[in-house]
Amino acid sequence: MFMNLLALYKRSTVNVFKAHGLVQASIADSVTESFSAIRTVRSFSGEKRQMSVFARQVQGLVNTFGDLRAAFAATERINSVLSDSEIDEALAYSLDKDMKQKKVHDETLELYLESGSNEKKQSTKTRYMSTLKFDSSVRNLAETGDICLEDVDFSYPVRPDVEILRGLSLNLKCGTVTALVGPSGAGKSTIVQLLARFYEPTRGRITVAGEDLRTFDKSEWARVVSIVNQEPVLFSVSVGENIAYALPDEYVSKDDVIKAAKAANAHEFIISMPQGYDTLVGERGGLLSGGQRQRIAIARALLKNAPILILDEATSALDTVSERLVQEALDHLMKGRTTLVIAHRLSTVQNADQIALCSDGKIAELGTHLELLERKGQYASLVDTQRLAFE
Numbered sequence: 001m002f003m004n005l006l007a008l009y010k011r012s013t014v015n016v017f018k019a020h021g022l023v024q025a026s027i028a029d030s031v032t033e034s035f036s037a038i039r040t041v042r043s044f045s046g047e048k049r050q051m052s053v054f055a056r057q058v059q060g061l062v063n064t065f066g067d068l069r070a071a072f073a074a075t076e077r078i079n080s081v082l083s084d085s086e087i088d089e090a091l092a093y094s095l096d097k098d099m100k101q102k103k104v105h106d107e108t109l110e111l112y113l114e115s116g117s118n119e120k121k122q123s124t125k126t127r128y129m130s131t132l133k134f135d136s137s138v139r140n141l142a143e144t145g146d147i148c149l150e151d152v153d154f155s156y157p158v159r160p161d162v163e164i165l166r167g168l169s170l171n172l173k174c175g176t177v178t179a180l181v182g183p184s185g186a187g188k189s190t191i192v193q194l195l196a197r198f199y200e201p202t203r204g205r206i207t208v209a210g211e212d213l214r215t216f217d218k219s220e221w222a223r224v225v226s227i228v229n230q231e232p233v234l235f236s237v238s239v240g241e242n243i244a245y246a247l248p249d250e251y252v253s254k255d256d257v258i259k260a261a262k263a264a265n266a267h268e269f270i271i272s273m274p275q276g277y278d279t280l281v282g283e284r285g286g287l288l289s290g291g292q293r294q295r296i297a298i299a300r301a302l303l304k305n306a307p308i309l310i311l312d313e314a315t316s317a318l319d320t321v322s323e324r325l326v327q328e329a330l331d332h333l334m335k336g337r338t339t340l341v342i343a344h345r346l347s348t349v350q351n352a353d354q355i356a357l358c359s360d361g362k363i364a365e366l367g368t369h370l371e372l373l374e375r376k377g378q379y380a381s382l383v384d385t386q387r388l389a390f391e
């Protein structure tokens with residue numbers, strides 16, 4: 001993982017240096033051309049055409065300085081990420097909140113409040129944040145507590161004026177399955193994005209065992225959440241390596257990989273391939289079928305063993321045999337985990353512990369399949385529309 005990051009950094013740095021080189025060459029060209037244009041203008045000052053050449057060269061020079069500034073900004077950004085001096089906004093938020101509520105009294109915080117040097121403030125903040133990270137023991141909370149979306153509003157940063165979620169509240173009971181259904185565009189995938197913390201709520205909060213998710217480091221949170229979706233991301237390496245990728249920072253034995261593959265109904269098809277677990281899967285797993293790719297993703301999730309599971313349309317677009325194999329693997333994966341399933345086909349979610357119907361950025365109906373049918377509301381009409389043969 002670290003080697004990949006290093007390689008990425010090297011590539012980025014080389015690109016920035018290349019950009020610098022290009023920009024410098026371009027500046028030199030622009031300057032030379034500008035001076036030659038000036039000379040031309042001087043010697044043929046009566047000709048308008050030469051004036052327009054001169055104006056173009058000056059414009060070129062201005063653009064070049066713009067490019068140079070962007071290249072410097074990119075270098076600075078890369079360096080700030082690598083030197084770890086970036087502020088984790090989520091943690092900064094919780095720190096700020098605790099301080100405002102004066103819940104935390106210790107001398108480190110007082111130090112922080114003092115008007116000391118920026119460096120001192122930063123180091124105090126970092127120390128406080130690492131205490132928070134350590135104390136919070138995310139995994140323990142995720143294994144034992146409910147996840148609650150509390151009165152959540154959300155707008156995507158690119159369209160801040162459009163509210164996608166409006167006062168949405170939902171409780172995912174620890175160790176149970178919640179199915180999220182609703183019309184297209186209602187906000188189901190947006191809820192997944194917030195639970196995975198790709199975005200933070202604009203208002204309201206998401207908690208695990210009562211703790212605001214923003215108090216946890218995002219990478220720690222990523223360890224306790226598994227997402228399996230319709231198009232799993234596979235890398236152009238072997239099947240075994242793709243499964244082991246679940247734990248990129250840890251040593252994973254071949255036995256563990258095989259155990260996960262067996263539980264995911266993937267072992268049989270893997271050993272029937274020419275090089276078994278060493279078979280390369282091709283670019284984005286292109287040498288495997290859709291159902292096989294999903295079972296590899298499920299094996300990966302089993303190996304990761306995260307207490308929170310999100311299944312986004314996981315069994316759609318599969319033929320009946322593949323769907324049965326994948327569904328069995330999923331049933332295995334869901335056991336004992338706090339699971340949120342998004343499915344368009346209502347037949348796949350009727351056994352969930354609770355079904356939440358998301359409509360217009362809110363949870364409009366909540367209950368079991370039978371309860372919601374009896375209610376004769378939106379869920380019942382969705383079921384009706386799909387003309388499914390429920391008991």
Ligand SMILES: Nc1ncnc2c1ncn2[C@@H]1O[C@H](COP(=O)(O)OP(=O)(O)OP(=O)(O)O)[C@@H](O)[C@H]1O
Binds near residue numbers: 182185187188
């Ligand atoms: N990254 C994004 N930036 C801006 N708007 C987005 C983004 N992703 C989704 N949206 C908008 O948010 C709204 C809700 O989308 P979302 O994907 O959450 O709905 P959904 O219920 O999952 O729909 P579907 O069932 O069709 O997948 C839509 O209007 C969509 O256009």
